[in-house]
């Protein structure tokens with residue numbers, strides 16, 4: 350006999366509209382309702398346990414229900430949960446600002462708090478816009494970003510993005526930004542992709558045509574800023590940039606006189622192996638946008654760091670109205686800042702970095718087994734971010750049509766086997782929380798392998 354749908358699942362289906370979700374599909378099956386978590390595991394209303402394979406949409410760092418993070422919130426809660434940052438300062442937000450500014454290093458000196466990745470970008474883009482105007486660089490400042498860029502879904506952040514599926518519908522609402530080729534090696538039109546599966550195509554030595562494209566675009570216009578997700582473009586499908594691209598592009602941006610906005614909403618806090626991904630190529634931007642992992646994945650809080658020169662153009666007498674007229678009710682939230690401080694401490698514990706390195710190696714070893722599957726076109730990894738791209742034909746790299754829902758079906762099969770992640774089109778991301786054990790990592794990849802085989806066949810290369 351079929352079990353009746355859980356009350357909470359019924360309530361959800363009746364009332365809740367989910368983000369980035371076709372609700373007609375949603376209504377067809379009983380949703381998973383999560384009620385508790387511990388470490389890398391989550392549990393639903395039926396008592397079924399799942400591995401959190403995408404760190405709850407790339408936010409969670411140290412695991413769920415972490416005693417130290419819980420304690421930090423409890424301690425803060427006994428003081429006060431929230432006070433406004435409009436005209437008032439608070440303890441954890443000031444302490445966190447000091448930690449972050451000291452860690453990012455010069456020339457980033459100032460921090461502006463907000464609530465989410467999108468708002469962190471919104472802040473950077475408004476500041477860069479005004480900076481370009483006030484310094485006389487441009488009267489109608491424009492932004493440059495990468496093909497496949499995703500910087501959030503508020504109107505400003507959406508305008509910086511270039512994923513048709515998300516951005517086309519709202520074209521009429523958005524301001525124009527320019528896009529330039531992304532260094533996505535797997536589908537490089539110059540056919541010099543690297544790494545290359547042995548007999549897929551012939552490869553020639555890469556001549557950095559993608560950097561050339563950026564350089565020539567930067568010469569066409571005096572941009573206010575170029576926006577990049579350093580090293581890994583998340584929502585583009587965990588597209589990993591080749592070593593050296595970021596450094597070359599940052600030099601081109603500096604030479605052009607534009608500012609650089611680094612969107613490290615997904616890549617920061619150890620996710621790609623360093624505290625900040627830009628550090629891997631010794632790149633320090635003019636704006637650094639942080640969110641997601643800032644609070645260890647506990648609370649919505651974001652930060653935009655910038656330079657003294659940007660800060661200074663907003664200084665003036667009150668009646669000059671040079672003030673940065675921007676902010677939110679929960680800017681500088683005390684609970685968020687308190688847990689962010691505790692998360693920062695955990696991230697820097699002496700054994701934590703070594704453990705992340707060890708996890709990277711285990712993950713790499715396990716992922717290697719996926720190359721043998723015909724339905725797998727590319728396996729990408731940077732630090733503790735992995736993206737497995739499913740293809741209809743690995744020899745030609747032909748993609749599955751979106752209506753085949755290959756990624757969705759594989760993730761549904763994974764959920765049945767107790768591993769949660771969310772596809773990006775035909776790319777399956779794996780972003781384990783840093784507390785994931787070796788056995789759990791092996792299970793994550795085994796479940797992915799079994800699910801691909803179940804849904805797309807056991808064909809081997």
Ligand code: PMP
Pocket residue numbers: 465466467468470499500501502578583584612613614615640641
């Ligand atoms: N930038 C990047 C690189 C992201 O990956 C995301 C979210 N996936 C955002 C910005 C937007 O963040 P949020 O969803 O917290 O607004």
